[in-house]
Amino acid sequence: MSDRYNHKVAEPKWQKKWRDANIFKVEKKDNKKKYYVLEMFPYPSGKIHMGHVRNYTLGDVVARYKKMMGFNVFHPMGWDAFGLPAENAAMTEKKNPADWTYTNISYMRNQLKSMGFSIDWDRELATCHPGYYKHEQLFFLEMYKNGLAYKKMSEVNWDPVDKTVLANEQVIDGRGWRSGALVEKKNLSQWFLKTSNYSEELLDDLSSLDMWPNKVKVMQSNWIGKSEGAEIVFSLVKNDFLDDKHLTVYTTRPDTIFGATFIAISANHDFAKKILKKDNNAKKFNKEIKVIDSEKTKVGYNTNIFIKHPFLDKKIPLFIANFVLMDYGLGAIFGCPAHDQRDLDFALKYNLEVIQVVEPIKSKQHSNGIKNTAILESGLMINSGFLDGMDNEKAKKEVVKRLEKEGIGNKKINYKLRDWGISRQRYWGCPIPILYREDGSVIPVEEKELPVLLPVLSQNNPSPTKEEVDEWKNTSCPITGMKAIRETDTFDTFFESSWYFLRYCNPRLNNKPFLKEDVNYWLPVDQYIGGIEHAILHLLYSRFFTKALRDLKFVDINEPFRGLFTQGMVTHKTFKDKMGNWVEPNKIVESKGNYFDNNNEQVLVGKIEKMSKSKKNVVNPSSIIENYGADTARWFMLSDSPPERDLEWTDVGVASSYKFINKIWETCIRAKNYKASDDLLKTNKFNALIQSVSENIEKFHFNKSVANIYEYVNEINKFMDKKTISGDSLKGVVKNLCIIIHPFTPHLSEEIWELLGHKGFCANANWPEFKKNDVVNKVNLPIQVNGKLKGLISSKKNEKEEVVLEKAKKLPSLNRVLKDKIIVKIIYIPGKILNIVIK
RNA sequence: GGGGCGAUGGUGGAAUUGGUAGACACGCUAGGUUUAGGUCCUAGUCUCGCGAGAGGUGAAGGUUCAAGUCCUUUUCGCCCUACCA
Secondary structure: OOOOOOHHHHHHHHHHHHHHHOOOOOOOOOOOOEEEEEEOOOOOOOOOOHHHHHHHHHHHHHHHHHHHOOOEEEOOOEEOOOOHHHHHHHHHHOOOHHHHHHHHHHHHHHHHHOOOOOOOHHHOEEOOOHHHHHHHHHHHHHHHHOOOEEEEEEEEEEEOOOOEEEOHHHEEOOEEOOOOOEOEEEEEEEEEEOHHHHHHHHHHHHHHOOEOOHHHHHHHHHHHOOEEEEEEEEEEOOOOOOOOOEEEEEEOOHHHHHHOOEEEEOOOOHHHHHHHHHOHHHHHHHHHHHHOOOOOOOOEEEEEEEEEOOOOOOEEEEEEEOOOOOOOOOOEEEEOHHHOHHHHHHHHHOOOOOOOOEEEOOOOOOOOOOOOOOOOOOEEEOOOHHHOOOEHHHHHHHHHHHHHHHOOEEEEEEOOOOOEEOEEOOOOOOEOOEEEEOOOOEEEOOHHHOOOOOOOOEOOEOOOOHHHHHHHHEEEOOOOOOEEEEOOOEEOOHHHHOOHHHHOOOOOOOOOOOOHHHHHHHOOEOEEEEEHHHOOHHHHHHHHHHHHHHHOOOOOOOOOEOEEEEEOOEEEEEEEOOOOOEEOHHHOEEEOOEEEOOOOOEEEEEEEEEOOHHHOOOOOHHHHHHHHOHHHHHHHHHOOOOOOOOEEOOHHHHHHHHHHHHHHHHHHHHHHHOOOOOOOOOOOHHHHHHHHHHHHHHOOOHHHHHHHHHHHHHHHHHHHHHOOOOHHHHHHHHHHHHHHHOOOOHHHHHHHHHHOOOOOOHHHOOOOOOOOOOOOOEEEEEEEEOOEEEEEEEEEOOOOHHHHHHHHHOOHHHHHHHOOOOEEEEEEEOOOEEEEEEO
């Protein structure tokens, strides 16, 4: 055998050559078409995992392919560097969060480089760098000045033992993840961005994102949660508890107003708070409901206050109820038990009237009244005064008309999407650039004072002392000189990831976040790739941010990401020993379908699950790169499983990828030494395969491109075996092979490029041109009888029916069937099928 | 409860969008080369049948010359979301 391909030598060699030649460095070129490939940037947790490898491999295939297609490809990388794990490391390992983060970044950068990704490393950024976050402090100030940022009271999770605020994901079953203490709700004054201003546009523009997965659009649409209904103003009957005269509720079912038999408000509603002060029973109730799970038990408190029905001379009771949410609508509803299950459950419990007002057209419960199940179908109005007989959809409009006429209500569109709370009571985040003056004024930090840097922590004492913090916190107002203290909260880290894709345009620019003309050239991102877990928050915040920055005149685009692809997870078998402990896969030996650990004890095979430290089913990318090479890892990532589905990592799969990498090399060595003059390369199978590889890359069907490449290589070997291709023809075929494998296995490709004696880099080569749809003129035409396959005949693509039929009749299998039968009909689609219908 | 996705050999998955079901790969079986082994090569591998042939894409119907693909009903599985008035 010839020299084996040695990835340990070849991979670092080409990585160095690419870097030395700076071939992935890009600049704006107005005469060249751009293509922006972006993968979601990683959090620098310590080392890369297989999810990263998959993510960045997918992106790199696209980036390298588009480059070879002649695009000016923008493919940057950075670090989502603020966040909780750094603070945890500070506590557990006594490491300074900044040091910890930068150390991780430099380690992970090397890991990524060893994968051979075609990244323009000159544009690398880290969001924890003041040169990055000073600009988002500016964005915040601009938002504040334009009414897009404001402050209000809001609840946080408070851990009373650790005396700290917890993120939602740090609360497990109502307890702090570290202390195990019951988490309390605490009210703090916090900053919000007015995402709600953009609800309609965020929803509307989803329809323009035709290169997004439908699934993600549906999720965002549900999250925005638009509903059409009405606000109704009810009048209160004079009572001892409330001075207010009116109560407004939101409903999507104004048609059921005549079925309203109670009104309910949330315990957090202003009225409820007022009632509590005067009514001890209400106060007691308010305490009780804090420990009741409202999902399971619906409870209410009858306030003994009554409300006038807007169209009837009728008074209905006001309840405080635990199932009414303050966050949605107005925190107040009218209950129509006949047509809402929750209202019915509530009414049955408190003996409230049930009045049916909609009669479904095909009712199963016709005239039988309502027992335990509310009627949700549409139908005709009954028991409803001026609405009687109307279709209930029409009745909705009629009620709104009447409300508006009488000045006691109006049509109302409502959204579930709420404003984005951005305050985090954390150290390792971007400081919010606000001062609180001693006279109570809120003063935005002046632009020229930016960035507001994080207080510096001493090297050996990552937990800041009170003095250190005070020194940072205490300052003075730049205008009046009065004493002032700094805002100590930091931004939610989604703030950083909402604009990093813009910053890549000018990552070192100091006086501005970016240049508009560069953003106008590079943006929007043509292909964004990442996990489905960011389907809502990150992608929605980024869309909001882009629109807000547009309105603040920073950018001209409406949407940041033109194409989106969401990849599946990387999974692996799990193993457990007799004691029920998880066992790492690299300690497992398989023998005849049984698995054994280091001590030769049999272990149980568990489910295939997402790789995670807790289940110990992770495979370290670095050891794979070391043993098999980056190209093998990349090839395996792209083989078999479609990228949107989960990929099961298996040793045999990796081994077989490794074999194929070597097979390509052997084939090329063989081709180099091949000599023959016969040339029977008349079909253009290779051309068809190149077309297929290309189209499958465009469609993100990389597993199919991989299959095409297998075929391509097998085909070359067949030709060489039979000596039916000339040396000259083979040269062209092998050169094209080298190019089409490049996006998948770039190091191997470069090594072959060099072996074949080509100049420069394969990475800079042009993608082979294929004549579109120039497939073979000869086809194997299927012959059917009554839709069942009877045989194949060789035919030209545009052969006449008579000729085809004549040939077909010579098939013995057909003859047998046709005997003594009458041909009723013949369906012939040239190049596709001949179907003979017989009786 | 609401929404979405999916079900094809022993396995991962193909099927040019209504036109040869199972491409390509893994695994397995048999044989061969070399070897200590892995590697490598050849043949086979949906089911039944010696065969001609017949059946076959979770299940049951339907539309069609023709259905994995379209329609109806149904079973199972996964994911998201959840008192949204």
